Amino acid sequence: xxxxxxxxxxxxxxxxxxxxxxxxxxxxxxxxxxxxxxxxxxxxxxxxxxxxxxxxxxxxxxxxxxxxxxxxxxxxxxxxxxxxxxxxxxxxxxxxxxxxxxxxxxxxxxxxxxxxxxxxxxxxxxxxxxxxxxxxxxxxxxxxxxxxxxxxxxxxxxxxxxxxxxxxxxxxxxxxxxxxxxxxxxxxx
Numbered sequence: 001x002x003x004x005x006x007x008x009x010x011x012x013x014x015x016x017x018x019x020x021x022x023x024x025x026x027x028x029x030x031x032x033x034x035x036x037x038x039x040x041x042x043x044x045x046x047x048x049x050x051x052x053x054x055x056x057x058x059x060x061x062x063x064x065x066x067x068x069x070x071x072x073x074x075x076x077x078x079x080x081x082x083x084x085x086x087x088x089x090x091x092x093x094x095x096x097x098x099x100x101x102x103x104x105x106x107x108x109x110x111x112x113x114x115x116x117x118x119x120x121x122x123x124x125x126x127x128x129x130x131x132x133x134x135x136x137x138x139x140x141x142x143x144x145x146x147x148x149x150x151x152x153x154x155x156x157x158x159x160x161x162x163x164x165x166x167x168x169x170x171x172x173x174x175x176x177x178x179x180x181x182x183x184x185x186x187x188x189x
Contacts, residue, residue: 001023001024001025001026001027001028001029001052001053001054002025002053002054002055003025003051003052003053003054004024004025004048004049004050004051004052004053004054005022005023005024005048005049005050005052006022006023006024006029006046006047006048006049006052007019007022007046007047007049008020008021008022008023008029008031008044008045008046008047009044009045009047009127010043010044010045011044011045016126016131016132017045017126017127017130018090018094018127018129018130019127019128019130020044020087020090021083021086021087022049023046027079028075028076028079029046030076030079030080030083031043031044031083032046033062033076033079033080034080036059036062037059037062037063037066090130094130099129099131099135099139100139100169101169101170101171102129102131102170103125103129103136103139103140103143104143104166104167104169104170105166105167105170106125106128106129107143107149107156107158107166108163108166108167108170111158111162111163111166112163116157116158116159116160116162117155117156117157117158118155118156118157118158119154119155120154120155120156121154122136122137122140125140140156147159148162148165148166149162
């Protein structure tokens with residue numbers, strides 16, 4: 001990809017989705033590359049987030065570049081290695097970290113990058129975190145009840161000073177704020 005951003009997600013039959021990774025400038029979609037080389041169907045969904053400009057390489061050219069260009073081979077394998085590490089971190093987060101802590105960390109990271117007003121629906125937040133909209137909605141309402149944020153239609157606005165509390169809640173050794181909320185059995189105590 002030369003310019004823009006692409007979100008790669010996996011969706012199950014019931015409509016629940018999880019963000020696998022984003023592809024930005026200077027990167028390639030490694031799932032596309034591995035499916036192309038392995039002759040498999042693309043199992044995910046790529047959604048354009050911002051206008052894209054990139055290169056489309058057909059299978060014979062990719063195969064020739066992998067075989068004949070050490071620089072391209074190193075690029076492709078480095079991209080695959082980096083994404084595999086990212087995906088292992090994602091599996092660890094989803095499997096071993098409480099949803100409330102993941103949400104607090106997600107809010108904290110986004111606020112640091114974009115400011116206290118975040119534009120995102122509960123459904124979009126759920127996709128990012130790999131959980132259901134209902135769980136995200138309950139957890140966000142609890143944060144709102146605690147005075148840490150204000151919910152609007154498609155917006156979340158953090159209260160002054162909320163970042164410190166969110167950072168603390170995102171820590172693994174801090175008691176959570178959503179103990180009673182379960183996410184299909186994947187909630188960790």
